[in-house]
Amino acid sequence: MKKKMFYTFMLLSLFSLGAIAQTTVNLHTDQAETKINGEIYGHFAEHLGRCIYGGIYVGEDSDIPNIRGFREDVIYALKDMNIPLLRWPGGCFADTYHWKDGIGPKHERPSMVNVHWGNVTEDNSFGTHEFLDFCELIGAEPYININVGSGTVQEASEWVEYVTSSNISPMTDLRKKNGREEPWDVKYWGIGNENWGCGGEMTPEYYSDLYRHFASFTKGASYKIACGASDYDYNWTDVLMKNTQNKQHLIQGLSLHYYTITHNWQKKGSATGFEEDEWFLTLSKTLKMDELIRNHSTIMDKYDPEKRVGMIVDEWGTWFDVEPGTNPGFLYQQNTLRDALVAGINLNVFNNHADRVKMANIAQAINVLQSVILTKEDDIVLTPTYYVFKMYSVHQDANLIPTFLKTSRYEFDGKSVPSVNVSASEKDGVTSITFCNLNPNKTEKVEINVGGKNFADANGQIVTAKNINDYNDFGQEEKVSLKSFEVKKPKNGKLSIELPAKSVVLVQLQ
Known part of the structure; x- marks a missing residue:
């Protein structure tokens, strides 16, 4: 009984620490044959x-x-x-x-x-x-x-x-x-x-x-x-x-x-x-x-x-x-x-x-x-x-990397859509993955299986804003622009990131 309670506690702890992804993406890098x-x-x-x-x-x-x-x-x-x-x-x-x-x-x-x-x-x-x-x-x-x-x-x-x-x-x-x-x-x-x-x-x-x-x-x-x-x-x-x-x-x-x-x-x-x-x-x-x-x-x-x-x-x-x-x-x-x-x-x-x-x-x-x-x-x-x-x-003009996406649902008023939308490609030795987090209220934890490749460098960019209806206007400082997004290097063939709510994100690996 105590052993079961211990594993339950550990499982809950992993959830609270964000170690368990809400979204997983498998990159089939060996099938990158179709040109975009x-x-x-x-x-x-x-x-x-x-x-x-x-x-x-x-x-x-x-x-x-x-x-x-x-x-x-x-x-x-x-x-x-x-x-x-x-x-x-x-x-x-x-x-x-x-x-x-x-x-x-x-x-x-x-x-x-x-x-x-x-x-x-x-x-x-x-x-x-x-x-x-x-x-x-x-x-x-x-x-x-x-x-x-x-x-x-x-x-x-x-x-x-x-x-x-x-x-x-x-x-x-x-x-x-x-x-x-x-x-x-x-x-x-x-x-x-x-x-x-x-x-x-x-x-x-x-x-x-x-x-x-x-x-x-x-x-x-x-x-x-x-x-x-x-x-x-x-x-x-x-x-x-x-x-x-x-x-x-x-x-x-x-x-x-x-x-x-x-x-x-x-x-x-x-x-x-x-x-x-x-x-x-x-x-x-x-x-x-x-x-x-x-x-x-x-x-x-x-x-x-x-x-x-x-x-x-x-x-x-x-x-x-x-x-x-x-x-x-x-x-x-x-x-x-x-x-x-x-x-x-x-x-x-x-x-x-x-x-x-x-x-x-x-x-x-x-x-x-x-x-x-x-x-x-x-x-x-x-x-x-x-x-x-x-x-x-x-x-x-990059080669499409087929992806397998498993994601949570963004729910509103009894209806739901996938929380995350993704595509990936490879060009000149660089793997590029673009994500959309549709949920305006919740960060999405994502684990990416990079297909067995070893990457020495990782970087990213993001488009987001404070409010869902923020826009850029004449004579005013931009509220929505392209900014850098910190990405850690993959370990053991996996990469974990957190997609901020209401964001579009690019992750690049090489």
Whole structure:
């Protein structure tokens, strides 16, 4: 009896000393064979609100420091974040955009009305040359979205030729006349956007035929991306994959759009004024991304078991009500620690599905929805999401390390989600593990089995804050940023850490 009481006492003591982990992670380092495409960390810039004008482009005559009209502070921030890819010109805007209106002398370019976003006048001063020039400045791969909704096959074909061709032709002559002698190296081309909705209210059967038509005439596009499903529309994926089956030259990617919306399109909630109920609901909705990718992947596997067609999650992120006093059509929202957790969760999910997910684009880069950067006149704010992307850049083009995660549950109001979300990779002899602790109230003790490897050094970084709705604002000291996180070296093949509540953490071993 006394012996039993002694062991019970010892067990309770171990719990109280934190020796027994709430979360365990096994790293299968011997199975690190799948590459995490850097393009998974892509971004999105639409002609929407102040994303392009005032965010990226201010014009050469602006008092704001710029390089050929592009904001210097934005260029440096994006390069420091290691942005790999940028999608343009939309979004819904893409299927009203006629590219020839955006080339040639700026004073001769016709204007248009942006019917999707605020009915503002678009002067087309930021067009193909400006976008591709900006991509070169920030070191990002360009991803151009072709107009299918109101465009023509000839228009699409000529745009690809104008950008990519080195042959002697009317389009290459026109490009040279407009100041660009050599073609650009543009690999990624999206053929239509949300054609089930703002891109034409099409059926999947109609769009899949139209896609094949457009794709067959855009021969200079080496990686063609078809408009895929919204959220849970599995029928769209099935029809598109079936109708492009065995057409390897026509389709290389299929998109998927999923936004984290707490309630519905009419009641999206405040970006900053929320309590734990909204925190929990937002993160639980974000975790649905894993389910969506699994289910859409299963359909794609039916027609493409070799996983030749990449899943392109080219719109994702939070969508809340606009900030009070701003134009409802500009979709300007602040960005809190909650958004940092949403970013970390999604990026871990994309990493873990790197066998199928080949690109992703958060919406959007600057001043729109879940931005990494906010600007106001000559001032700039780096958001919590920015710091997560900067932290996670270590995964770009690394090899995915499969993980086995066993974690506790974060419970709220009778519901629960996993407390911890994780992904891991290996690159140049460095093992990188990224964690999200979803629980805003509790530190999570984690034990990591490092897969039998010996590591001489360990370090870490963390994004967290005092409050769940802390954010960075103009003219104020940052409340959410990237800081160092102390990590002890592994012993006997194991590493123990404590994840602070409501945090995103990077652990690196080498």
